[in-house]
Amino acid sequence: MSLAVDLVMVLLILTAAVWTILARDRRDAVIAFIVLGLLLSLVWMRLLAVDVALTEAAVGGGATGLVLLRACARLLPVEADGALPGLRLQVAVGVLCAVVGACLAAVILSPPEPAPSLAPAVAAHMEDVGLKNPVTVVLLAYRALDTLLEKVVLVLGLIGVWALAPDLFWGGRPASLRAAVPSGTLTFLARVLPPIGVLIGIYLVWNGADHPGGTFQGGTVLAAMWLLVMMADLGDPPETRALRLRRLVAVGPALFIAVGLAGFGMADGFLSYPPGYAKPIIVAVEVALALSIAVILGLMVAGPAAKEPDQ
């Protein structure tokens, strides 16, 4: 039975992947790509990797899809700009992908037995940290430095997006996210969903210490609610020069660094937590990170400033 389910999943994923590549229209390709992301998140569920599934659905399917759809709306149709790659390039890329795919398959189909893993070591030290979700323990204790630097990558990414603004518009508002055709349904959803969505986002963050969920998933849900409000024209994107906004972007990484440095005085050094207080500190850091992630993702989708700053 489960084999049949798996086979159907595999077929669906392959279809979505091939559809993404073969679609003549950019919009179709993007929609197929979003479907692919959602199907992949189901696979992660099937593999019992709930945290990865949530992230894949939120970021791979949701946020990336939205960015790509907005990009499609701004680009000329494929036929009009004549940017289709030549046959030779297509064949070269195809061959390269086939070679890489074959190599990966050869390695993955003959895994070492037993599979080496750090999972027992992760579990062995979880009591020292005091959280029950191993993923959160890895992300915020054992490998906290990676998590911290990834948040810095997000801030740099936002600066990169903003850098594309014309000089004249620097500090102004990004282009409105309003849908071209105002729809009653969207407005309705944008009025009804945010309270529920914000609650879910907070729940995911709060719950992430002990159960699947966490900053990235929660932050993405919060960002989605903000974007929904902007798309229904119930609120404009904020001015990118607003210092309050900038501080929301920076608060997560800044608090993380501050907590890390405080470890020099209060615990065993950088990014170690004083015994017994690890959980409240980690939850506080996660809340600040989720807030920053929500604001950064929202601003990234909104794009660079497209209007002169208000006087």
Add this chain to the structure above:
Amino acid sequence: MMPYATTPGGWMLVLALMLPVVGMLGIFALGLRHAERIAHATLLAGLAVALAIAVEVGRSGQAVTYLIGGWRPPLGIALQADGLSAVLMVMTSVILCSVGVFARGSFSSPPDGAEVRRPFVFWTLLLGLWSALNTVWLAQDLFSLFVALELLTFSAVPLVCLDGSRDTLRAALRYLLFALAGSVFYLMGTGLIYGAYGTMDIASLHQVARADWATSVALGLMIVGLMAKAALFPLHLWLPPAHAGAPAAASAVLSALVVKAPFILILRLWFDVAPQPLPAAAGAMLAGLGAASILFCSIMALRQARLKLMIAYSTVAQVGYLFLVFPLVMGSAAEMPWDSVGWTGGVLQLVSHAFAKAAMFLAAGLIAEALGHDRIADLGGAAKGVPVTVAAFALAGLSLMGLPPAGGFISKLMLLTAAVETANWWIAATILAGGILAATYVFRVVGSALAQPRAGLVMKAVPLNRELAVLTLALIAVALGFLPLQPLDYLGIGRGGMP
């Protein structure tokens, strides 16, 4: 293997990573008004930290190590500065400080305190780039190094299109695509490594790496990805327009430092992770591509009409020399590479090129500011208007050609010696040919700059402190030429722990 343990002074490694991040966030949250002050304070503090770490490495004669959060690898993450990392850190901070002095002229904030785009983006990303580079030099975990590469990409790419013209946007987009493709390959390889060994810690992998199919595929994918980021021929197509299109201060950092990070990662995968002995064909292939970079891109450099494009092609050629190291350090030498002439020559080539190339790009920027253009054929009068700058350009050129006394002379002579000792005659011939080509393209510029100005040429004055910042870098590139012609003990510090 000695197990990791935090050593005295290990906390300074944390500072080296976090200072630039704090500075970047500070500028971001406080606005441009304080940008320059924050950036310069951070640059000075970072330079002090890098020097202190280098002194501590030399004093203790062992690597300076820090375990993040007290967690021991492979569960946790270790930072480690050995002799090589310490040299790279000092090199990075000295170059960034000089660029910081230089950039005051082009990226100062307007007097009315309003925030403008170019200085804001430049200063925040310069600091972001620094944290990325320090992470590459210090991290000991393949996934942390991936995060470092992401930091590097997202700091470097927007600097390319800082001017916002159509051409620079196109160059930045191409750079982004190459860099991201490289990241994907690196990440696939890292995943396979974790699947095969259950660890991503370099020292642990050094102990257990097997010469099997999975390891070869993983390392192959990672090295190909890094080759794209290091702009090794034929994956160099993105570099010339990107490095030539960026503002001079950014070009200097991109060419001197950013392309070196993926090379150092290849070096670490090759000598610290891969099971020895490696197949000779693999080393010969990397060196073959390096040789193609040297010959093809030196000739391309000769044919450029614009100074910045010429310097950018020269970067691809000079990075090609680094890849000659692999077949020169094979067999028993690969067990202790730091004790070989070839490896030392490669590292010195990296360092001396960094100083020389930073000086050249900054000099090109000043020449362009003084003359209003950078057409090589019309540089006449530059030597009269900005003599210090032209002198700095010529001194830096010595290093690229490999003429004494210059750092490039020592490094290329060491590579040449190693090529002759290992009977790799084609590598020796390439090194000599590359030197002659470099001399031709450098003299073409210097000759043109020494020519009489055409009548009625009006030159803009350039502040002396910016010229001196350029000259300092060129002089360091020359001073490296006074190092002894042998493996340096300092570069071997902390590497003995890897048997």
